[in-house]
Amino acid sequence: MTTTSITSPKIRTSRRAWWKELWVQVMIAMALGIALGAVRPDLGTQMQPLGDAFIKAIRMLIAPIIFCTVVNGIAHMADMAKVGRVAVKALVYFEVITTFALVIGLTAVNVWQPGAGMNVDVSSINASVVEPYVKQTAAVGFVPFLINIIPQTFVGAFAEGNIxxxxxxxVMCGFALIWLGERAKPMTDVIDVGAKMIFGMVKIVMWAAPLGAFGAIAFTVGKFGLGSLSSLGKLIGGFYVTCVIFIAVVLGPISALCGFSLWKLIRYLWEELLVCIATTSSETVLPRMLSKLEALGCERSIVGLVIPTGYSFNLDGTCLYLATAAVFLAQATNTHLDISHQVGLLLILLVTSKGAAGIAGAAFVVLAATLAAGGTIPVASVALVLGVHRLMSQALTPTNLVGNAVATIVIAKWENALDAARMRLVLDAGEAPDGGA
Structure with missing residues (x-):
């Protein structure tokens, strides 16, 4: 087995003071946000700009980070056949795992039936609240999705932030640098330094993570309030359990087969998971995921290709949400769905779930698109889950994150590009090496 080219620095043996740990600061901020939202809902909702500002600050760095990481990784790989091989393996893995997610989601929602007995009259639903989302469904689909991968201009891709x-x-720039050979070295050196600069900016922005978590949680609790959502509590609770079942039943055995403990990986990514839960966005930790998985022992070029691709194709939590929400709406509106209907729904979701990349409120938009494509469940019924979408996102986003972390390790091992000894050392220590993240 070939090992990663990453130098293996020593694992820290002395820990920082507990109150300096990011995850501690984020948890304290989340607790304060929940308290504020519960006691002063009006003031809690006014904290939304704090969460939004943090998310925007991270998103502005994602495009240059992906560009620098992928271009440098491919250029140093110097093997276009390997790039294609990694991409094919990743896409096959993504399709298999997301299919498992959809099947588990459909099975679980049929077993606990959270919408049974609600007897919602579709004509009484105010469909105007979901019109902005339904209008976007025309852009969701496999062919438009493929066309949209090609940007209008080179700079436009960075301006729009489309991953x-x-x-x-x-990938195109990386291939071009390979063809240039030794003449490309000055450019790869510049890109390498640029990546280090961007990751330095990420560390600066992450200092504000507790503030962003506080604002996002205070807004969620202040605006929705758990009391007003009691009628949908069965849906929310069941969905959280479904996400846990998927992680344990699907990702757990895969991790064991690859020689690592899933629970140790979750501990290693604990800070990133907390930020995801608070902000309901996995994009906020994408830069840290790249550096932490590289520090774990995965080859840089594998991490650079798999993680960005997974953020569009390997949305396990989103698939669980789509399957759960669609059948819940059918149950709530007394829409009959037999086995053939649900198989058809599964096939539609396999396509529409891949067409969500780059769309604001992607999961909700794709849900509306799926109902429109199926033609069985009333599209207007999505208004029933609009209010709880953010709370369900607090389960689906960390599920997406864990799924992509496992996928990266699996593909790295499949390509003999994983330093297994280093991975075990880091996971046992429960922290990244110095300079790893």
């Missing part, structure tokens, strides 16, 4: 468009340009 797949940036990835497309990065």
């Amino acid at each position: 797949l468009q940036v990835l497309f340009l990065s």
Whole structure:
């Protein structure tokens, strides 16, 4: 087995003071946000700009990070056949795992039936609240999705922050640098330094993570309030349990087969998971995921290709949400769904779930698109889950994150690009090496 080219620095033996740990600061901020939202809902909702500002600060760095990481990784790989091989393996893995997620989601919602007995009259639903989302469904679909991968201009991909468009340009630039050979070295050196600069900016922005978590949680609790959502509590609770079951039943055995403990991996990514839960966005930790998985022992080029691609194609939590929400709405509106209907729904979701990349409120938009494509469940019924979508996102986003972390390790091992000894050392220590993240 070939090992990663990453130098293996020593694992820290002395820990920082507990109150300096990011995860502690984020948890304290979340607790304060929950308290504020519960006691002063009006003031809690006014904290939304704090969470939004943090998310925007991270998102502005994602495109240059992906570009620098992928271009540098491919250029140093110097093997276009390997790039194609990694991409094919990743896409096959993504399709298999997301299919498992959809099947588990459909099975679970049929067993606990959270919408049974609600007897919602569709004509009484105010459909105007979901019109902005339904209008976007025309852009969701497999063919438009493929066309949208090609940006209008080179700079436009970075301006819009579309991950797949940036990835497309990065792969092309990486191939071009391979063809240039030794003449490309000055450019790869510049890109390498640029990546280090961007990751330095990420560390600066992450200092504000507790503030962002506080604002996002205070807004969620202040605006929705758990009391007003009691009628949908069965749906929310069941969905959280479904996400846990998927992680344990699907990702757990895969991790064991690859020689690592899933629970140790979750401990290693604990800070990133907390930020995801608070902000309901996995994009906020994408830069840290790249550096932490590289520090774990995965080859840089594998991490650079798999993680950005997974953020569009390997959305396990989103698939669980789509399957759960669609059948819940059928149950709530007394829409009959037999086995053939649910198989058809599964096939539609396999396509629409891949067409969500780059769309604001992607999971909700794709849900509306799926109902429109199926033609069985009333599209207007999505208004029933609009209010709880954010709370369900607090389960689906960390599920997406864990799924992509496992996928990266699996593909790295499949490609003999994983330093297994280093991975075990880091996971046992429960922290990244110095400079790893």
